[in-house]
Amino acid sequence: MVSIPAKQKIVIDSAYSSYYVVKVGGLKGLIPKADISLKTYNYVDPNGDYSYDELTADLQELNAWYPGFTKVETIGKSVDGRNLYAIKLGTGKSEISINGSHHAREHMTTNVIMEMLDQYASAYEKNTKISGFDVRKTLSQTSIYFVPMVNPDGVMLVQKGASSAKNPNQAIKLNNGSKNFKAWKANVRGVDLNRQYPAGWNTISGNKSKPGPDNYKGTKALSEPEAKALYDFTNKHSFKNTVAYHSSGNIIFWHYNQSGTQMARDKAIATKLSKQTGYSLVAPAKGGGGGYKDWYVAAKKRPGFTIEISPYVGNKPVPNSYFSSIMKKNLPVGLILANEK
Structure with missing residues (x-):
C-alpha cells in the first residue's frame, strides 16, 4: 500500500x-x-440550464487548478441565503468587471460568462491567444472580475420552480398563483434587481405597483441584498469599465446622460463591441434609470455597457440552441474591454 x-x-x-x-x-x-481530478483545461460545461450548484462547483474547481491567477470571493448573500460569488482572473493592477443574470430568465448570460472565464484561464495557463489577443499579457496588466450570477434565487425559480425557494408558497403567490416560473425576472421576493440602482430611481417608467415576476423596483433603491452587494463590491474597486450581460434583443446600451468627451469615448468603445458582436447600438435617449449600467456610468464617469446577447425571444429564457453562436460573438468581449485604457 x-x-x-x-x-x-x-x-x-x-x-x-x-x-x-x-x-x-x-x-x-x-x-x-x-x-x-484530471487537468483538462476545460472545466465548465456551458450547455443547457446552468445551475447555481454547477456555478459553485465550477468556481471552486477553476480556483483549485489556477491558484496563481484566480481568486473566488463571496460578496454577499441572496434573499434565500445563497452566496453571491465574484472571481478575479488575472494579476494586473488595472481592473474591469463583467456580471450576468440580474434577471432570472436571462440565465444564459451566466453560461456565457463562465465559458469566457474557462477559456481565458486556459489560454493564460497555456500562453495562447484568443481572437488575436495575448491573453497572458492582457491579464497581467488588467484583471477581470466576473460576477456570473447576481440573482441565484431567481435563476433557480426559473430552472427548478417553487421548490427551489425557502418559501415556495410565497413564491407561487408572487407569481399570481402560477407554478410556471419561466417568465420570471425578479429576485425571490419579486423585486426587479435591474431597477434597484440609485440612478434616476425615482423616475423609472413602466414600474409595477407591487412585487411580482417583473418590473417592480422595490420600496427604495438598494433595498435588495443582491443589488446592494454588487453596488458595494463595485465601490470597493476602481473598475475602468464594466458590462452587465442581459439576454434579449441583440443590442448594446451604452448611454446614460453622458455628454462631450465622456460620450465620445464611450461610444467609441461601444462601436468596437458592436463590430465584434454584430449587435446594434441603442441611440442615446433621455429616461431609463435604475439599472446597474446606468448607475455605473453616472456615478463613476466611466464606460458601462448593457449587452443583450440574443435575438428578441419574448418573456422566456433564450433557447439553449442559440448558445454556440452567442458564445462565438462574445468570447473576446472581456479582452477587448481589458485592453482599453
Whole structure:
C-alpha cells in the first residue's frame, strides 16, 4: 500500500475498467477514476440550464487548478441565503468587471460568462491567444472580475420552480398563483434587481405597483441584498469599465446622460463591441434609470455597457440552441474591454 498526498501529480499509464493504472515512484497501481481530478483545461460545461450548484462547483474547481491567477470571493448573500460569488482572473493592477443574470430568465448570460472565464484561464495557463489577443499579457496588466450570477434565487425559480425557494408558497403567490416560473425576472421576493440602482430611481417608467415576476423596483433603491452587494463590491474597486450581460434583443446600451468627451469615448468603445458582436447600438435617449449600467456610468464617469446577447425571444429564457453562436460573438468581449485604457 502506497499513500499519495493530496494534489500529488501522478502519471496515468492506462485505464482499466473504473480505474486508472498509475505510476508513482517507479511503482504501478490502480486508483479509482472517481478519486482523481484530471487537468483538462476545460472545466465548465456551458450547455443547457446552468445551475447555481454547477456555478459553485465550477468556481471552486477553476480556483483549485489556477491558484496563481484566480481568486473566488463571496460578496454577499441572496434573499434565500445563497452566496453571491465574484472571481478575479488575472494579476494586473488595472481592473474591469463583467456580471450576468440580474434577471432570472436571462440565465444564459451566466453560461456565457463562465465559458469566457474557462477559456481565458486556459489560454493564460497555456500562453495562447484568443481572437488575436495575448491573453497572458492582457491579464497581467488588467484583471477581470466576473460576477456570473447576481440573482441565484431567481435563476433557480426559473430552472427548478417553487421548490427551489425557502418559501415556495410565497413564491407561487408572487407569481399570481402560477407554478410556471419561466417568465420570471425578479429576485425571490419579486423585486426587479435591474431597477434597484440609485440612478434616476425615482423616475423609472413602466414600474409595477407591487412585487411580482417583473418590473417592480422595490420600496427604495438598494433595498435588495443582491443589488446592494454588487453596488458595494463595485465601490470597493476602481473598475475602468464594466458590462452587465442581459439576454434579449441583440443590442448594446451604452448611454446614460453622458455628454462631450465622456460620450465620445464611450461610444467609441461601444462601436468596437458592436463590430465584434454584430449587435446594434441603442441611440442615446433621455429616461431609463435604475439599472446597474446606468448607475455605473453616472456615478463613476466611466464606460458601462448593457449587452443583450440574443435575438428578441419574448418573456422566456433564450433557447439553449442559440448558445454556440452567442458564445462565438462574445468570447473576446472581456479582452477587448481589458485592453482599453
